[in-house]
Amino acid sequence: GYRVSLQGNFFGHNHTYIIFPEYNPRKHIKLDPPLKIQSNVTASKCQIWWSVPWYLVEILQYELQYKEYSMSWEIALNKTPPSSLPHIEIEAAELHSGIAYIARVRCKISENEDSYHSQWSEWSQTTVFQRAGVQIISGKILNTRTMQFLFIPLSFGTLLYLFWNCKLSSRYCCFLTSGQKASPALTFPRQLLSFSHSIIFTMGILR
Structure with a gap:
């Protein structure tokens, strides 16, 4: 270690002041x-x-x-x-x-x-x-989107089913005589129009 002292002339007299009797630089670091x-x-x-x-x-x-x-x-x-x-x-x-x-x-x-x-x-x-903001999707929005995704393929499948029935009914209609009732195929355009309106109305509700 080291001894650190301060010497000076104070009021006409020389004085020595011991500041650190044993100074170790390793213990005084900044x-x-x-x-x-x-x-x-x-x-x-x-x-x-x-x-x-x-x-x-x-x-x-x-x-x-x-x-x-x-x-x-x-x-x-x-x-x-x-x-x-x-x-x-x-x-x-x-x-x-x-x-x-x-x-x-x-x-x-x-x-x-x-x-x-x-x-x-x-x-x-x-x-x-x-920290970036976290986007939270509510359960209501999630359920609505799920219903929309499920509704579209189901609607398309139903349209195909009605179209296929119409095709079969049209073939059957060729064998009917003039005295019989009208073929169910004649009612298909009305059914298809009604079903299309139902799809549009339901999609509007889901939105």
Whole structure:
């Protein structure tokens, strides 16, 4: 260690003041703040990472602050990474959709490190991130769309069935005598028109 003293002439007399009787530079360190802080947001979480000198990675600890962009840092939330790796994750549930957030980080020597001791560094530059809005489809809309998808093929199948019956009825009509009743095929256009109106009315309700 070192002894740090202050010497000077005070009121015409030389004096020596001992500031640190045993000063160890390893115990009085203030690091530079982390660099190149960046962020990336997914549907489930926000990942934030930064850079520090490679020879310090294993002995540092960090503190992250984040807040809504328009708020003051005095009410920011603090988060501590679980390891010495220079990154951290924030769960999406902790963030409001459509709101911009800003984050910063600082570092110091880990409390578990016996050889060195430091105070917190200054805060790093900031990174801005935002959780994307989640589109929610209501059950009513989902059920309506399902009914529409099912109704179209069923209607088409029914039209084919009526058309096929009409074709058979037309063939049968050729064998009827003039004294018999009119063929059911003659009523097909009226049935088809009525059924078409029913389809249009039902589709209007589903919308």
